[in-house]
Amino acid sequence: MKEMVVLLAEIVNTFHDIFLGLSHSLGWNLTDKELHFWIIGMLGIMCLIFVDVIFHALAKWSVTAISFLFTLSMVLVFVLAVEIQQKITGRGAMEFNDAAVSILGFLAFCTVYFLVKMIVKWIR
Known part of the structure; x- marks a missing residue:
């Protein structure tokens, strides 16, 4: 379990560094908080739309x-x-x-x- 948590943390940290670097290379210079706002916001809304479609279908069943x-x-x-x-x-x-x-x-x-x-x- 510890290895799984460490692996997941490493994956998240890698993506964090990639997005932060991309932000700086595009000239956006997002802070860590701004990066979290945009990435988690976008991931969250994509998940909400996916779950909403699935749950509406399941509700009929x-x-x-x-x-x-x-x-x-x-x-x-x-x-x-x-x-x-x-x-x-x-x-x-x-x-x-x-x-x-x-x-x-x-x-x-x-x-x-x-x-x-x-x-x-x-x-x-």
């Missing part, structure tokens, strides 16, 4: 699908936060397998929930 995707994203953020917290405090090992098993636990409980929901719907 199942609101539960939207609930699942939203909850999965919250669980992923929480799991990553727990692993980082373990590394910072030294109370547990920061491992990718811990994160993977956490997500599998969520998926297992979701499977049971969906099966029960289908059975109830089928009985009605």
Whole structure:
């Protein structure tokens, strides 16, 4: 897990340096805060448009699908936060397998929930 976080940090830092260098070479001379404003703003709106299209399509099919995707994203953020917290405090090992098993636990409980929901719907 530590290696994954370090790799992701290195990728983000590389892109940061590329965009900052590009900004200066184009004569824009953006500060770090301005660079963050533009890059995160553009990435965020692209993600919003993509997610909006997907969620509208899913809403016609199942609101539960939207609930699942939203909850999965919250669980992923929480799991990553727990692993980082373990590394910072030294109370547990920061491992990718811990994160993977956490997500599998969520998926297992979701499977049971969906099966029960289908059975109830089928009985009605």
